[in-house]
Amino acid sequence: MNIKIELFGAARDFSKQNILELNVENNSSLRDIRAKMIEYIKKNFSNNENYIKIINSSAFSSKENIIISDNYKITNNEKIAIIPPIGGG
Amino acid sequence: MFQARILDSKIRKLIIKDAEKFISSSDFGASIIFSGTVRNSNNNKLVKGITYDTHDALVIKSFDEIYKEASEKLKILNKAVFIDHAKGFLDLGEISIIIAVACKHRDEAYILSRYIIEEIKKRSPIWKKEHYHNDESDWLKGNPLVHENN
Numbered sequence: 322m323n324i325k326i327e328l329f330g331a332a333r334d335f336s337k338q339n340i341l342e343l344n345v346e347n348n349s350s351l352r353d354i355r356a357k358m359i360e361y362i363k364k365n366f367s368n369n370e371n372y373i374k375i376i377n378s379s380a381f382s383s384k385e386n387i388i389i390s391d392n393y394k395i396t397n398n399e400k401i402a403i404i405p406p407i408g409g410g
Numbered sequence: 411m412f413q414a415r416i417l418d419s420k421i422r423k424l425i426i427k428d429a430e431k432f433i434s435s436s437d438f439g440a441s442i443i444f445s446g447t448v449r450n451s452n453n454n455k456l457v458k459g460i461t462y463d464t465h466d467a468l469v470i471k472s473f474d475e476i477y478k479e480a481s482e483k484l485k486i487l488n489k490a491v492f493i494d495h496a497k498g499f500l501d502l503g504e505i506s507i508i509i510a511v512a513c514k515h516r517d518e519a520y521i522l523s524r525y526i527i528e529e530i531k532k533r534s535p536i537w538k539k540e541h542y543h544n545d546e547s548d549w550l551k552g553n554p555l556v557h558e559n560n
Binding site: 329330333334382386388402404406407408 | 463464465468531537538550552554555
């Protein structure tokens with residue numbers, strides 16, 4: 322199935338677009354999505370350690386703007402957002 | 411009374427007068443207007459501007475939660491709160507955030523103003539990319555999101 326990850330903050334550097342689209346196994350959880358994103362970074366950014374660190378320390382939110390846990394099951398074509406470590410104001 | 415907005419710097423700049431107008435009322439005897447601006451250096455680097463990135467819906471949601479908590483946790487019931495935050499590129503000296511509060515007495519106004527900015531720093535999905543004079547730029551590291559329900 323396909324999922325879309327809206328990129329914010331430092332994660333915007335993962336793609337020239339604002340959204341990263343990934344193909345994942347049906348019934349994937351957020352934990353699986355993190356792993357898939359790390360795989361994507363290893364392949365496209367020669368194992369960039371900073372990017373991998375960002376993925377591991379990020380929260381994610383659902384399309385209803387609720388922070389989701391690693392057990393959250395993603396559905397086909399769902400759009401979630403990556404929330405890297407914050408520091409605004 | 412509460413108002414919170416994210417303003418795109420290409421469309422509208424943050425203006426202190428908007429805040430003054432919103433919190434102005436004879437119900438309140440104390441008001442504080444806090445503003446954050448872009449400064450010219452950070453971590454020994456010369457900064458020429460900052461790009462602010464925001465998850466608008468989550469930022470507004472966090473501002474709303476912080477406002478409601480002020481009633482429940484701080485027991486400050488009578489108040490006016492105005493929060494504007496910029497997104498997009500800002501030059502040196504431009505305002506990135508305005509937090510204006512008005513309360514009956516000064517003690518609660520100081521507590522409320524400080525509470526709001528500290529909670530925003532911890533909880534609102536806002537990111538800063540600094541632009542330096544050597545034409546490099548960097549996203550600031552930040553802290554993992556602290557969520558009320560965690």
